[in-house]
Amino acid sequence: NAGVTQTPKFQVLKTGQSMTLQCAQDMNHNSMYWYRQDPGMGLRLIYYSASEGTTDKGEVPNGYNVSRLNKREFSLRLESAAPSQTSVYFCASSEATSNQPQHFGDGTRLSIL
Amino acid sequence: RKEVEQDPGPFNVPEGATVAFNCTYSNSASQSFFWYRQDCRKEPKLLMSVYSSGNEDGRFTAQLNRASQYISLLIRDSKLSDSATYLCVVKTDSWGKLQFGAGTQVVVTP
Numbered sequence: 270n271a272g273v274t275q276t277p278k279f280q281v282l283k284t285g286q287s288m289t290l291q292c293a294q295d296m297n298h299n300s301m302y303w304y305r306q307d308p309g310m311g312l313r314l315i316y317y318s319a320s321e322g323t324t325d326k327g328e329v330p331n332g333y334n335v336s337r338l339n340k341r342e343f344s345l346r347l348e349s350a351a352p353s354q355t356s357v358y359f360c361a362s363s364e365a366t367s368n369q370p371q372h373f374g375d376g377t378r379l380s381i382l
Numbered sequence: 383r384k385e386v387e388q389d390p391g392p393f394n395v396p397e398g399a400t401v402a403f404n405c406t407y408s409n410s411a412s413q414s415f416f417w418y419r420q421d422c423r424k425e426p427k428l429l430m431s432v433y434s435s436g437n438e439d440g441r442f443t444a445q446l447n448r449a450s451q452y453i454s455l456l457i458r459d460s461k462l463s464d465s466a467t468y469l470c471v472v473k474t475d476s477w478g479k480l481q482f483g484a485g486t487q488v489v490v491t492p
Contacts, residue, residue: 309484311384311485370418370431
């Protein structure tokens with residue numbers, strides 16, 4: 270039972286490089302999310318997708334783009350990486366009904382030099 | 383002001399003791415509440431949902447006080463394996479978007 274799978278687990282980039290973080294879930298959830306977590310701060314929502322075909326900005330969307338490829342997959346792209354984007358990135362999914370929790374992938378640790 | 387605030391700790395707890403801590407939230411329209419657990423450098427995992435009447439799950443008890451806008455978590459008979467960061471999570475809209483606290487660190491010592 271895989272749940273939410275993120276790739277890669279670790280990545281080091283140079284400033285200005287681009288990359289895409291992949292996320293897939295096998296729980297048939299409608300909603301998917303991308304968060305970043307920085308030391309001393311709670312998880313902050315970057316983008317979310319309430320259902321297949323829709324995406325919306327979260328709290329910290331600048332510098333990122335997303336694609337909801339299908340119901341299973343939700344990718345996060347950094348077009349021109351900056352050191353401020355050094356963080357741990359988590360993907361999550363859930364049913365969007367009340368009281369349903371989110372299930373998280375095990376994260377991508379991204380360093381921008 | 384942060385939407386969800388937690389005492390960062392650490393709360394240093396002897397094995398077998400009880401520890402309790404709170405979380406406050408600012409949005410009075412918040413609909414659902416959760417406690418997640420996060421181990422060092424791992425993903426957050428749901429510990430328990432928090433219901434209006436309060437609820438228990440084994441050694442863990444969660445309470446909600448809507449009037450004062452806080453939730454609490456109590457851990458009884460602490461185990462070494464309870465050492466973790468506990469994240470307070472509040473659902474603020476109808477479809478699923480969550481607000482996370484920065485977490486309370488609990489360290490259980492032998």
